[in-house]
Each structure stands twice: as structure tokens, then as C-alpha cells.
Amino acid sequence: MKGKALTVLLAATVVLFVAGREPARGRPSANDGPAPGTAVVKGIAKFEGSRPAPTHINMNADPSCAKLHPGGLVSEDVLASPEGGLQNVVVFVSEGLGDRTFDPPPQPVTMEQKGCVYAPHIVSLRANQELDIVNNDATTHNIHPAPSNNREWNKAQAPGTRVDATFAREEIAIPLKCNIHPWMRSYIAVFKHPFFAVTDKAGNFELKNLPPGDYTIEAWHEKLGKSIQKISVSAGGTKELEFVFKSTAGH
Amino acid sequence: MHSRKSILWMFLAAALLALPSSAMAQKVEGHVGKLNGHVDAGKQLYFRYCWGCHGFRGDGNGENAPYLNILPRNFVSATFKCRSTPTGTLPTDEDVFNAITRGFYTTYMPSWTALTHQQRADLVVFIKTLSTRWTKEKAGEPVKVPAEPALTTDGIKRGKELFAKLECWKCHGQEGRGDGPSAATLTDSNDQPIRPYNFAAGTRFKCGETNQDLYKIFMTGLDGTPMPSYGEQIKPEEAWDLVHYLRTLQVTHNSAELALWQGTKEGAEIVKAAKITGTPTGSGIKQ
Incomplete structure (x- = not known):
């Protein structure tokens, strides 16, 4: 009995000793703030395969919207550059930050409704960071997020007015719609940390100031699903990644 | 010997923590006017009258749900239509009580005036144990309705x-x-x-x-x-x-x-x- 207890005690001491040595080896710990050197993760999201035919948006329900798009409008579901770069992919750290916590920045993120379309199409922000929703149209909209990990609400917004909102919990991504104008659909990606980006027109993204460590990087697209890669970055290093999304057309 | 005893205590504590439903039920309360709702009584009523549509877990996926073209309320997501509170907030106990009493016209939800006021209050408390939202959030502040002005x-x-x-x-x-x-x-x-x-x-x-x-x-x-x-x-x-x-x-x-x-x-x-x-x-x- 006594021997067994001693073995357990010994094992515990060894574990504590090893754990205690971790920071000395240069590994960042949750408590001692940002490491002196940080890493950059950048790269591109690409689209492969046959492109889906662009979906034309029917704005007949509201002539005040339709007249702002005399040439017609196509949906922003899948936007790929001629070189294959995929726009509107949310790239972020999904695992590896441990129990670090980050305060949301005080400045708000703005989303505009103009021409009965959301801009930007993908809003990314931090949990509890303010989102200013602006209505620059001549028509009333309603702001209706459909979250699964945050509160659902639905507010009318008259022309020229603002709606301020915050989302308390991480969620990638909350569908947002306007019921009055059914073609209006966008996504709000909410993060508990600052390591996320939305790909630009060429499909490029960059995550800066990442503490050295092992991470899972996830790329999420509203129609094409998600893709993950496991990486390891060191202080001052730059890691290049490529995420490839295949066409789901014909499936 | 001492360590063995403390391990036993730890197991006991862990076992207690592993009973979330009953623990949560204790935390949730419901008051409608002077009535105090009772969870256990509400549970009995729920599994007699409500679960056929609203489901075993209260997620709106009851046995009858596939046949209803206006789906039963999902008490797990705890999003409610008829509230006196602002959008995005939880309703008051009275709001839920009134919904049970009134029923929902144009849906399959009948008016439950056949149940006593106490029974409906009991149901309100049990419904509140079906979503963790009720332990994390408070009901919204009811929207003030000023006195109705003269009709002109x-x-x-x-x-x-x-x-x-x-x-x-x-x-x-x-x-x-x-x-x-x-x-x-x-x-x-x-x-x-x-x-x-x-x-x-x-x-x-x-x-x-x-x-x-x-x-x-x-x-x-x-x-x-x-x-x-x-x-x-x-x-x-x-x-x-x-x-x-x-x-x-x-x-x-x-x-x-x-x-x-x-x-x-x-x-x-x-x-x-x-x-x-x-x-x-x-x-x-x-x-």
C-alpha cells in the first residue's frame, strides 16, 4: 500500500518537474504574455474545377434596389479570380492557442447595406467587439442573424439609421439575412482571438503576430466547406500555406 | 490511508457533478404572479402532454413533429415568438405562461386552459430546465407600453x-x-x-x-x-x-x-x- 502511494508521488513529482521546465525551453506559456518573436502565416486559397454558373439575383420584389443595379447583379457565393484565387475564405487559427485570452479591440467593425447588398460580404470580428451596421439604402432592411452559438435577434432598420450589435461567443460563421430582400445573405465570423483573415480578390491571406507554436489552421468557405492544415511556427518565421477548394458542381 | 479517503471524496464529488439535469433544475425558478412553479410537477406534466410534439429533450423533434407543417417550438434553442422583452432576449415567466394559456392560433399548439394555473406555472419552470440559456442569462427587461392615447x-x-x-x-x-x-x-x-x-x-x-x-x-x-x-x-x-x-x-x-x-x-x-x-x-x- 505504502509502496504504491510512493510510486504515485514520485510520478507526480516527475510530471510537475517536466511541466515546470517548459517555459525555460522557450515555449510560450499562457501566463507570461507574448513571446519576443512572432511568426507570420500567409498564403492563398485556390479554387479548382469547373466554375459554377453565376446566379443572377432577382430584385423584382423591390424596384428601389433593382434600379441601383442597371446591369443586373450576380450572387457572391463563389468568387474566384482568373488565376484561381478564391475570395471570401475565412482563414483562422482553430487550435493551438491554449488558454490564452484576448480582449476585443475598442474600435468597431462596420458593415454597410448599399444597393441592397451587404459590404463586406463576409464580416469578421472578435467576440464582444462592436459591429456597426449602416443602412445607406432608400429602403428599410431587417437585420436577422441566425446563430447557433449566439442569440438570435431581428431588428428593422430604416434608411439612414444604424444598428449596433455584439456577439458574445465564437462562431464561424453566423448566417445573416434580410427577410424583406431574400437575396441579401452574408456571414459574420466571430473569433475569440485576433488570428484570422478573409481572403482578398486574389485569394491571399496573412495572419500576423502569431506566437511560436503548433497550430491547426482552418480555411472556411460558405459554399465549399472547410479545410485544415497542421503547422508549426517558430519565432521570426514565415509559413506559406495553400488551401485548395474543389468545385462541388455536378456532385 | 488518508489519501485513499480523499480519493473517495473526490469520486463522490465527481459523481455529484455528473448529474447536470437535476443540478440545473434546482437552479431554475419560475414565478407567475403569486404562483411558484415546481420543476418535478412540471416534468410530469410535460411528459404527459407536451413531449409528443416538443420532444423528449424539448428540441421540437417529438414523435408528431414530422407531420406538423409549423414546427413545434424548440425549447433547447429557447427562441420565443411572443415576448414582452426586446428581441434577442429571453421572455419573462409570464410570457411563457401566457403562451401556454393562449395557445398559438394557426398552429397546432392548443390553448391549455384545461390545466390549472399552478400546473401551467409548473410547466413554465420545467421548460426553463430544457435550455442552458436560462441559467446563463436573465429574462429581458419588458418593453414599456405607455397608456393608450385617445383614438383620433x-x-x-x-x-x-x-x-x-x-x-x-x-x-x-x-x-x-x-x-x-x-x-x-x-x-x-x-x-x-x-x-x-x-x-x-x-x-x-x-x-x-x-x-x-x-x-x-x-x-x-x-x-x-x-x-x-x-x-x-x-x-x-x-x-x-x-x-x-x-x-x-x-x-x-x-x-x-x-x-x-x-x-x-x-x-x-x-x-x-x-x-x-x-x-x-x-x-x-x-x-
Whole structure:
């Protein structure tokens, strides 16, 4: 009995000793703030395969919207550059930050409704960071997020007015719609940390100031699903990644 | 020996923590007026009367749910249509109690006046154990409904202008028939088609009968449906003008508002045009 207890005690001491040595080896710990050197993760999201035919948006329900798009409008579901770069992919750290916590920045993120379309199409922000929703149209909209990990609400917004909102919990991504104008659909990606980006027109993204460590990087697209890669970055290093999304057309 | 005893205590503590449902049930309370709801009694009632539609876990996936084309409420997501509280917040205990009492017109949810007040209060508390939202959040602060001002023709006219300005007609239609340009595309939060309220048909409102209830419907929104909250867009006095105008759209439902409106030249013409007369089959419709 006594021997067994001693073995357990010994094992515990060894574990504590090893754990205690971790920071000395240069590994960042949750408590001692940002490491002196940080890493950059950048790269591109690409689209492969046959492109889906662009979906034309029917704005007949509201002539005040339709007249702002005399040439017609196509949906922003899948936007790929001629070189294959995929726009509107949310790239972020999904695992590896441990129990670090980050305060949301005080400045708000703005989303505009103009021409009965959301801009930007993908809003990314931090949990509890303010989102200013602006209505620059001549028509009333309603702001209706459909979250699964945050509160659902639905507010009318008259022309020229603002709606301020915050989302308390991480969620990638909350569908947002306007019921009055059914073609209006966008996504709000909410993060508990600052390591996320939305790909630009060429499909490029960059995550800066990442503490050295092992991470899972996830790329999420509203129609094409998600893709993950496991990486390891060191202080001052730059890691290049490529995420490839295949066409789901014909499936 | 000492360590063995403490390990035993740890196991006991862990076992206690592993009983979330009963532990949560203890934390949730419900009070309706002077009535105190009792979880255990509510649970018995729920598994007798409610779970067939609302489901074993309260997620709205009961045995009968596949046959219902307006899905039963999902108590796990805890999004409620009829509230006195702002959009996005939890309803008050009275709101849930009133919903059970009233039932939901145009859905399969009957009025449960056959249950006693105490039984309905018991159900309110049990429903609150089905979602963790009730332990993490408090009910919203009820929207203040100021005293109803005197009914005037000018008020109705101002309400009519608001109906146009706020574009209520986009869904509800110019005459309030639920046939606006966006009506056909509407879906609820379960992606099920949903119709905007048809005022001209004169049926009951989902969330109560009185002018105060009507006031609350558009000032809080019907969460889970396309009907948004206008609470940040309309001032209280404007809201009352809108209530008075909306009553005049109920052309088959006698009200003081309709009588006054019909007494004016403008109102009489509008109401006459809105009243479609004809046979039930629709033949020989005259306007």
C-alpha cells in the first residue's frame, strides 16, 4: 500500500518537474504574455474545377434596389479570380492557442447595406467587439442573424439609421439575412482571438503576430466547406500555406 | 490511508457533478404572479402532454413533429415568438405562461386552459430546465407600453403614413392582406415557409388580442420569424398611431378604430375597396 502511494508521488513529482521546465525551453506559456518573436502565416486559397454558373439575383420584389443595379447583379457565393484565387475564405487559427485570452479591440467593425447588398460580404470580428451596421439604402432592411452559438435577434432598420450589435461567443460563421430582400445573405465570423483573415480578390491571406507554436489552421468557405492544415511556427518565421477548394458542381 | 479517503471524496464529488439535469433544475425558478412553479410537477406534466410534439429533450423533434407543417417550438434553442422583452432576449415567466394559456392560433399548439394555473406555472419552470440559456442569462427587461392615447382620425392617418414609411407593406401588402412583394419568399429560422399576418382576414393575432399585445408584437419582434423588432425605430406615440391604423386593416373585425375610420370619407372608400365580397368559392368576386 505504502509502496504504491510512493510510486504515485514520485510520478507526480516527475510530471510537475517536466511541466515546470517548459517555459525555460522557450515555449510560450499562457501566463507570461507574448513571446519576443512572432511568426507570420500567409498564403492563398485556390479554387479548382469547373466554375459554377453565376446566379443572377432577382430584385423584382423591390424596384428601389433593382434600379441601383442597371446591369443586373450576380450572387457572391463563389468568387474566384482568373488565376484561381478564391475570395471570401475565412482563414483562422482553430487550435493551438491554449488558454490564452484576448480582449476585443475598442474600435468597431462596420458593415454597410448599399444597393441592397451587404459590404463586406463576409464580416469578421472578435467576440464582444462592436459591429456597426449602416443602412445607406432608400429602403428599410431587417437585420436577422441566425446563430447557433449566439442569440438570435431581428431588428428593422430604416434608411439612414444604424444598428449596433455584439456577439458574445465564437462562431464561424453566423448566417445573416434580410427577410424583406431574400437575396441579401452574408456571414459574420466571430473569433475569440485576433488570428484570422478573409481572403482578398486574389485569394491571399496573412495572419500576423502569431506566437511560436503548433497550430491547426482552418480555411472556411460558405459554399465549399472547410479545410485544415497542421503547422508549426517558430519565432521570426514565415509559413506559406495553400488551401485548395474543389468545385462541388455536378456532385 | 488518508489519501485513499480523499480519493473517495473526490469520486463522490465527481459523481455529484455528473448529474447536470437535476443540478440545473434546482437552479431554475419560475414565478407567475403569486404562483411558484415546481420543476418535478412540471416534468410530469410535460411528459404527459407536451413531449409528443416538443420532444423528449424539448428540441421540437417529438414523435408528431414530422407531420406538423409549423414546427413545434424548440425549447433547447429557447427562441420565443411572443415576448414582452426586446428581441434577442429571453421572455419573462409570464410570457411563457401566457403562451401556454393562449395557445398559438394557426398552429397546432392548443390553448391549455384545461390545466390549472399552478400546473401551467409548473410547466413554465420545467421548460426553463430544457435550455442552458436560462441559467446563463436573465429574462429581458419588458418593453414599456405607455397608456393608450385617445383614438383620433389624425392618429390613424399618421399610422397609415408609418405603415408606408416603415415598409410594413413589403411583406404584409398595401391592404394588409399578407401579400406584399416579399411575402412569397419568407422563411422562418427552421427554413420553413412562413406567411405574414393577413389583417384583412380578421383572424386572431398570435401573441394576444388587445391593443397592448399588438403594440408589443412590432416593438419586440417575433423572434424566429421574419418579423423584426421596430423598437429602435418607432417612438412610443408613433407606435400607438400604428396600432390604431393596423386595426382599421382588419376590415372584417369590428373595432372602435374601424368604426371611426369608416366614418371619414377617405377611410370609408379604403375599407369598401378592401372588403372583397363574393361566394366562398371565389366566383363572382366584386370589389
